Amino acid sequence: SYELTQPPSVSVSPGQTGSIPCSGDNLGNKYACWYQQRPGQSPVLVIYQDTKRPSGIPERFSGSKSGNTATLTISGTQAMDEADYYCQAWDSSTVVFGGGTKLAVL
Amino acid sequence: QAQLQESGPGLVKPSETLSLTCTVSGGSISGYCWSWIRLPPGKGLEWIGSIFYSGSTKSNPSLRSRVTISVDRSKNQFSLKLDSVTAADTAVYYCARRYDSSGFGFDYWGQGAPVTVSS
Numbered sequence: 001s002y003e004l005t006q007p008p009s010v011s012v013s014p015g016q017t018g019s020i021p022c023s024g025d026n027l028g029n030k031y032a033c034w035y036q037q038r039p040g041q042s043p044v045l046v047i048y049q050d051t052k053r054p055s056g057i058p059e060r061f062s063g064s065k066s067g068n069t070a071t072l073t074i075s076g077t078q079a080m081d082e083a084d085y086y087c088q089a090w091d092s093s094t095v096v097f098g099g100g101t102k103l104a105v106l
Numbered sequence: 107q108a109q110l111q112e113s114g115p116g117l118v119k120p121s122e123t124l125s126l127t128c129t130v131s132g133g134s135i136s137g138y139c140w141s142w143i144r145l146p147p148g149k150g151l152e153w154i155g156s157i158f159y160s161g162s163t164k165s166n167p168s169l170r171s172r173v174t175i176s177v178d179r180s181k182n183q184f185s186l187k188l189d190s191v192t193a194a195d196t197a198v199y200y201c202a203r204r205y206d207s208s209g210f211g212f213d214y215w216g217q218g219a220p221v222t223v224s225s
Contacts, residue, residue, distance in 0.1 A: 033209070084150075088212075097153060
């Protein structure tokens with residue numbers, strides 16, 4: 001079965017830039033999305049189609065892709081950005097989520 | 107602005123069927139893909155399955171034999187049935203909407219329905 005690999009945790013200092021990678025076979029030929037999930041809340045879509053930001057998502061969130069690795073970058077990280085982040089893609093019309101990355105703002 | 111709301115029992119006995127309904131308000135069901143996604147305790151998000159406006163369905167291969175997803179357009183609702191549940195099916199269950207076009211993510215989610223499988 002298809003898998004997306006994310007690091008379990010990433011730390012970033014307030015005001016700095018943090019990046020979360022997501023890798024998968026042939027991900028370069030698939031679209032990736034990213035979700036933020038704070039404890040006890042529903043996930044929020046922050047990036048779709050690799051690089052696009054939904055309405056209402058702050059500009060400090062950006063997405064990119066190089067080869068088979070998609071990356072979520074948060075610039076000027078704020079304490080409120082501390083959350084779990086999941087990448088998501090499609091494989092043969094089935095939806096696949098990465099294992100999730102806990103972003104700590106220290 | 108669409109709103110999604112899950113409803114159903116919060117406790118299901120092992121070997122029985124888990125049944126949840128998602129009611130969609132503030133928008134039409136047409137043109138979208140409607141999905142069920144769950145978050146087991148201490149684990150990550152897991153896609154369960156989706157139903158398209160045409161009525162066709164797709165489901166996670168690991169759950170496929172136990173999953174039934176259906177839609178009731180007259181009520182703007184879609185439903186999940188998961189057969190033969192075990193403790194491993196304990197999770198928060200979310201319904202979510204995705205525009206049915208390539209690369210569009212799940213942009214609206216329900217608040218989540220916690221379900222515990224226990225005797």
